[in-house]
Amino acid sequence: MTLVILAHPDFSRSVANKAVIGHLQNSGLDIEIRDLTALYPDYRIDSAAEQQALLRHRTIVFQYPLYWYNMPAILKQYFDCVLTYGFAYGTGGDKLKGKNFVPSITIGAPEQDYRADGEAHFRVYEFCKNLEQTAYYTQMNYIDPFYFHGTSPALYSTDEIKNRAETCAEGLVTLLLRLER
Helix, strand or coil, X not given: CEEEEECCCCHHHCCHXXXXXXXXXXXXXXXXXXXXXXXXXXXXXXXXXXXXXXXCCCEEEEEEXXXXXXXXXHHHHHHHHHCCECXXXXXXXXXXXXXXXXXXXXXXXXXXXXXXXXXXXXXXXXXXXXXXHHHHHCCCEECXXXXXXXXXXXXXXXXXXXXXXXXXXXXXXXXXXXXXX
8 A cells, every 4th residue: 555645735726636646546456645745834743643654554655745845835844743763763663674765856947957067966866865864763664756758837838747756656656566566
């Protein structure tokens, strides 16, 4: 069973993340989706409830848009509140050991921006090092991120974004089926 931690600050206006989530919901996979912004608009995350959700699942997908080369603030707050000493790390903190950690990221800018000579100056994987370290520190299996570029409605049509999202989501579903065997 897969848990999806959705961390989009304004999911109702999303095109790309909404398409990915819709594809996952219609995939036939056994998934639970926790929309952090809907659950915690005040950022007061119920750590116990979120820890219980993590315990119920073998694979956790973190679905979010890249914001200023990082995760949205609500996802950082989630990590700070939920991945606590004695639960996710430290003495007795092995509750997430062996679970799969899967980042799934939407990126507004075009692919050529994410190169050493591009506007972002770094590759997407370099912006994910904090996620990779979080997975290692909590003894989770880090899976390279699923991501796609070109999700900004200011730069691309809704149809282009949806098509990209569907393609990426299909690859994500294939991975999740393999991980759940």
